[in-house]
Amino acid sequence: MPSLKKLIAGNWKMNGSLESNAALIQSILDGDLRADACEVAICVPSVYLHQIQSLTEGKGLYLGAQDVSAHEKGAYTGEVSVSMLKEFGASFVIVGHSERRQFHHESDQLVAIKAERALASGLTPIVCVGETMQERESGATEVIVKRQLAAVIHLVGHCVTEIVVAYEPVWAIGTGLTATPDQAQSVHAVLRAQLKAAAGEGGEKIRILYGGSMNASNAKSLLSQPDIDGGLIGGAALKAADFLSIIASA
């Protein structure tokens, strides 16, 4: 497999304030972002993009958002468009996070439309897929993640090589439970095969991140798996020392 730079992406979720953001960003920038080995992104609440953009400009930290509207513009109260995110420096946008699927009832189809909308404007979607504990226990993990990814592949066609995929078992998000490196790798291998079936050898170059309670102590063993090309990190991205230590493992 060609060596890809790992992508370490923080997902701040609905956390932060002007003051705490400034302190967190300063501590991250004071550390080593390992630009030789990885790309580092932080996906922040959209209202803070402008602040973080001005604090990080030219400093090797990519910016991302946590969701985007499926619509281009117009009468969609409360929504934020792809072009707005781009104007404020976003390079990435998370789509289909399990919290959006669960609490906002986002369907595979809607997630796919968001991914397509992002790609059309040059924003890289980080497409999240993952099974619940109940689905895992009933042996449905593979079916679920393949169905979620298939909706995106179906809509974006050959542009699939431009997406990032994040395997995030729902039972591991924010719970302190982590997939073992073997459990994660076996799902990543399924996703890799699906991406290769859609994009040929180009599927090798699509980054598949693992997310779900990744932290300073388990990052190295997860990130050393052959099909784990980075991490999507929630809780540990809010502490500079932990985030930097995950970056150091990449």
Ligand code: PEP
């Ligand atoms: C996430 O929200 O994408 C995530 C992986 O969260 P945590 O690392 O806190 O489990």
